[in-house]
Amino acid sequence: MAVLLLLQRREQVTAAEVARELDISERTARRDLDALGMAGVPVYSVQGRGGGWRLVGGARTDLSGLTASEARALFLVAGPASSVTPVVKAALRKLVQALPEPFRAQAEAAAASLVTDPQRWGSSRFERRSPRFLDVLQDAVIRGVQVRLSYVDRERTETERIVHPLGIVAKGPSWYLVANTEAGLRTFRIDRVSSVDPTGNAVHRPEDFDLGESWRAIADEVDRRRTPLEVRAVCAPHRTGVLRMAFGTRLEVGGTTTDGRIEVVIRGNDEYVLAGELAGLVQWIEVTGPPGVRDHLASIGNALVERYGSDGHGRHAAGGQPEVRFHSSD
Incomplete structure (x- = not known):
């Protein structure tokens, strides 16, 4: 279809021109030009210097049947929001170069009009x-x-x-x-x-x-603006994937520290809420600031020990471990 539209747009094309326009080899271009003739399209070759391929009598055979609005709709799927395969996107990008004006400009605009x-x-x-x-x-x-x-x-x-x-x-x-x-x-x-x-x-x-x-x-x-609070921390190198799943775009991953851990920044809008989100990750992450978040983590840790490190009534069960208190400076 792209080769046919090129022929319609120009009086004559060479295999080299087709190859350059559609980003294919000259051998493929010649094969496709021959295939058009075998399919019944009135295309013929002119031999010698200045030769090339033409449509008989300037024929305007349109295999696509596209209207301007249909061309625009088609090329919406060639844009960055598309879920089609890269091969389909590549084919459509080649085809857009062969569309006659004024289809081409609007098709290109359609392809670039949407982001997901x-x-x-x-x-x-x-x-x-x-x-x-x-x-x-x-x-x-x-x-x-x-x-x-x-x-x-x-x-x-x-x-x-x-x-x-x-x-x-x-x-x-x-x-x-x-x-x-x-x-x-x-x-x-x-x-x-x-x-x-x-x-x-x-x-x-x-x-x-x-x-x-x-x-x-x-x-x-x-x-x-939505998450102005930044928590600084270091994370075990094999657990950054867990942080990505937990915090998504609120996570920024930095460089590696001298002990091999990874520097990270996690954004939020409330110190206590962020401390609560981080409390379940203390095995792999160490919060270095701000102090308010560290204080909340210490408070959460003490509450967990108070609730789950005893017999449930504020007393340690027989044979239990001595009471452990968490401090923000620990």
């Missing part, structure tokens, strides 16, 4: 559902047009503004619009959008904008 971030914010267990204005906003991203957006923030205040849609992000069960505004790059939860009115004016896109990289920076900043 599986890490959810908070503990929501809701399934992802397409919000009301998702399709119209994604259409604005792909066509590169500004929209007049009515938006209800978390305080239930409704505002209206002109924004420049740059991309759509599916994060956990929620959908977000990344847009350029007078105040710079901003994100909008699409389920809080109350109306969308495309203006027809072209989007002003920041130079070298990349949706994936921009979203990572946005998500990191949101995570830092």
